[in-house]
Amino acid sequence: MQRRPHCGGATRTWPMLIVAAVTACSTMPKDFETPKFGIADIAPKDVAVFEQRFDVQLRIQNPNNFDLGINGIRFQIDLNEKEFGNGMSGQAVTIPRFSSEMITAEVITGLGGFLRQMQEMSASATKLRYRLKGKAFAQAPSNFTIPFDESGEIDFNLAPPAEK
Known part of the structure; x- marks a missing residue:
C-alpha cells in the first residue's frame, strides 16, 4: 500500500490565494472618479421591419x-423616459488623464420602441431627453467595472431668440 503525502494545508491555501488575487485585480484605483459618458451622435445603420440598428458615438471623459483603459461597454438608452434600445461595444480605448475619447457602439431597438420614438418626435417636440445607463469594463490601471447613469437633453429649437 502506497502512502500519499498529506497536503491539507496547501489545499486550503490555494483558494485563499486565488480569492486574494482576483480581489486585488478587480478593485478600483484609489481616488477613482467615475468618468462621464455622453451621446455624441446617433446614425441609422440598418432599418428593417422588426429590428433597427444604429451606430452611436459615445464620448467618455476621464x-x-x-x-484609463476601457475594453468594452454595455448600455441602455432611454429617450423621453421610454426605453429606446440596448447597445454594446468591444472597442478598446485608452482615455488619457483629464481628457476624452469617442467610441462607436451598435444599438439595437425593436419596432415598438422605434415607432414610439418617431411618434413623439413628430409631435413637434423641440426637446429630447435621454438617459444612458450601463457598465464600462476597465482594463487599466486595473480590471474593474464602471457603472454609469447619465442623462441630458437635446434642444431641437434652433430658431434664434426673439428680440425684446
Missing part, C-alpha cells in the same frame, strides 16, 4: 489623474 476626470482622473491617470490614463
Whole structure:
C-alpha cells in the first residue's frame, strides 16, 4: 500500500490565494472618479421591419489623474423616459488623464420602441431627453467595472431668440 503525502494545508491555501488575487485585480484605483459618458451622435445603420440598428458615438471623459483603459461597454438608452434600445461595444480605448475619447457602439431597438420614438418626435417636440445607463469594463490601471447613469437633453429649437 502506497502512502500519499498529506497536503491539507496547501489545499486550503490555494483558494485563499486565488480569492486574494482576483480581489486585488478587480478593485478600483484609489481616488477613482467615475468618468462621464455622453451621446455624441446617433446614425441609422440598418432599418428593417422588426429590428433597427444604429451606430452611436459615445464620448467618455476621464476626470482622473491617470490614463484609463476601457475594453468594452454595455448600455441602455432611454429617450423621453421610454426605453429606446440596448447597445454594446468591444472597442478598446485608452482615455488619457483629464481628457476624452469617442467610441462607436451598435444599438439595437425593436419596432415598438422605434415607432414610439418617431411618434413623439413628430409631435413637434423641440426637446429630447435621454438617459444612458450601463457598465464600462476597465482594463487599466486595473480590471474593474464602471457603472454609469447619465442623462441630458437635446434642444431641437434652433430658431434664434426673439428680440425684446
